[in-house]
Amino acid sequence: MNVSRKFALLVAIVVCLSSGMVVAHPGHDDEPQSPTTRNVLRNVAFAAEHVRITERGQYRYIESDGLPNHATGRFPNRGNPNTISAQRHSFRVPLKPQLADKITPRSMGKFGIAINGVPFDPGANEFWQGDRRSGWQYEAMSGKIDLGLDQNQAHVQPTGSYHYHGLPTGLVAVLGGDKNRMLLIGYAADGFPIYTPSGYSQPDDERSPLKRLKSSYRVKAGRRPSGPGGTYDGTFVQDYEFVKGAGDLDECNGRTGVTPEYPQGTYYYVITDEYPFIPRDLRGTPDESFAPPGGGGGPPPGAGGRGFPPGKGPPGKGPPGKGPPGKGPPGKGPPGKGPPPFNRPAGLPPQPGSKPGDDF
Numbered sequence: 455m456n457v458s459r460k461f462a463l464l465v466a467i468v469v470c471l472s473s474g475m476v477v478a479h480p481g482h483d484d485e486p487q488s489p490t491t492r493n494v495l496r497n498v499a500f501a502a503e504h505v506r507i508t509e510r511g512q513y514r515y516i517e518s519d520g521l522p523n524h525a526t527g528r529f530p531n532r533g534n535p536n537t538i539s540a541q542r543h544s545f546r547v548p549l550k551p552q553l554a555d556k557i558t559p560r561s562m563g564k565f566g567i568a569i570n571g572v573p574f575d576p577g578a579n580e581f582w583q584g585d586r587r588s589g590w591q592y593e594a595m596s597g598k599i600d601l602g603l604d605q606n607q608a609h610v611q612p613t614g615s616y617h618y619h620g621l622p623t624g625l626v627a628v629l630g631g632d633k634n635r636m637l638l639i640g641y642a643a644d645g646f647p648i649y650t651p652s653g654y655s656q657p658d659d660e661r662s663p664l665k666r667l668k669s670s671y672r673v674k675a676g677r678r679p680s681g682p683g684g685t686y687d688g689t690f691v692q693d694y695e696f697v698k699g700a701g702d703l704d705e706c707n708g709r710t711g712v713t714p715e716y717p718q719g720t721y722y723y724v725i726t727d728e729y730p731f732i733p734r735d736l737r738g739t740p741d742e743s744f745a746p747p748g749g750g751g752g753p754p755p756g757a758g759g760r761g762f763p764p765g766k767g768p769p770g771k772g773p774p775g776k777g778p779p780g781k782g783p784p785g786k787g788p789p790g791k792g793p794p795p796f797n798r799p800a801g802l803p804p805q806p807g808s809k810p811g812d813d814f
Contacts, residue, residue, distance in 0.1 A: 504519050504521055504523070504571065505517070505570060505571035507569070512548060512549055513547065513548055514546070514547050514548075515544075515546050516543075516544075516545045516569075516641065518571020519541055519542070519571070520540065520571055520573070521540055522538075522608075522616055522624065523625070523628055524624030524625055526538065526616065527602075527604025527605055527606075527608075529609070530602075530610075533601055533609075534610055538614055539613075539615075540614075541613070543573065543615075544743065545567050545643075545743045546741050546743045547645035548645040548741070553738055554644070554737065554738050554739045557706060557736065558644075558735065558736040558738075558739065559736075560643070560735060560736055561591070561734050562577040562579070563577070563744070563745075565732050565733060566642035566648055566732075567640055568618065568622060568648075569625075569638070569639060569640055569641075570625055572617060572622070572625075573618070574648070575732075576730065576732035576734055577591065577594065578593075578594035580594075580599055582681050582682050588681050589681065590681040590690045590692055591691045591692065592689065592690060593689060593691050593693070594619045595729070596689050596690075598688075599689075601619075603619060606622050606624040606625070607622065607623070619731065619732065620732060621725045621731065622639065622725075626650055632652035635652065636650075636652055636653055636654070636713050636714055637649060642738075643740035643741055643744035644736045644739055645738060645741070646708070646720065646722055647715065647720065649722055649725075650724070650725060651666050651725070651726050652666065653667040653702070653711070654712070657709055657711030657712070658711055659712070660712050660717070666727070667703060667726065668701035668703070669701045669707055669729060669730060670698060670700040670701035670703055670704065672694065673687065673688050673693055673694060674693055678692075705735060706723065706733050706734075706736065707723055707725075707726060707734075708721055708723040708724060708733065709721070
């Protein structure tokens with residue numbers, strides 16, 4: 455199958471996903487499929503091998519090989535020395551997520567997963583003078599540090615995992631854009647949906663005009679009291695503060711309202727054009743399948759024992775908790791053995807235990 459046909463097939467399957475269909479590999483009787491979905495799968499076998507979204511019990515399972523369904527930048531590049539390769543992503547989120555009593559920070563690690571199977575990963579493993587304890591983390595989308603991001607605000611981990619740091623413009627284009635509608639593009643680790651910034655001007659009225667939803671974070675006034683010093687300018691995550699009412703969204707970059715997929719209303723997150731871009735906090739409880747490296751990371755309960763072999767169809771469906779150890783690389787705690795990070799600002803020492811392009 456040539457590249458152009460593969461791309462066209464992926465476009466078709468993702469459009470189906472955005473309309474609320476359950477996508478699964480044919481032949482598994484515990485995965486409900488509408489007649490329309492079955493017809494699509496008969497003609498889009500290639501796409502079915504790349505992303506699998508099913509609903510079983512109280513959960514939605516999203517498994518993929520992590521290969522994007524849109525054009526990417528060139529990798530390796532000067533700012534990112536890594537090459538995109540197939541992964542074994544396997545995540546689980548609740549079908550009926552609940553707001554938690556407290557907010558869960560997610561400044562590092564995966565915030566959620568796009569409907570094309572590519573992770574949302576907001577933070578970068580880059581700190582002032584290479585010291586995590588400094589309290590000054592470089593903002594990946596600031597433009598003040600070269601991380602080799604492409605036109606989709608994405609780049610590649612040393613493991614070959616392609617992931618988004620901001621609004622995935624290529625995916626939005628594949629789905630037909632969001633100029634005239636709200637557009638669902640993924641699910642957060644707690645199960646709440648993720649949308650592009652196009653939202654109703656009145657959250658509870660689907661007939662109200664669309665507007666570009668804005669974050670309520672702003673760059674602080676004044677100068678940094680420690681660390682790098684200098685004027686707050688957005689170079690560091692700590693240069694920002696939440697100003698209630700300054701925009702349309704709360705401190706988790708979300709709000710409650712109606713959407714095309716949730717006409718009765720739901721809490722939802724927004725990936726904005728400005729900081730925090732991808733949210734850095736979760737309103738609900740993140741599923742363990744999104745645990746950072748070294749903190750679990752095996753297949754979620756009920757997702758099967760083998761993970762999702764790239765290009766080989768869906769994984770097996772062993773009983774919950776019976777799968778082998780996790781699918782990812784070992785935890786990345788110090789001492790690390792990788793080469794120093796790439797294209798760091800002048801005078802910045804290597805991050806302890808990190809590898810080129812490592813965001814964890």
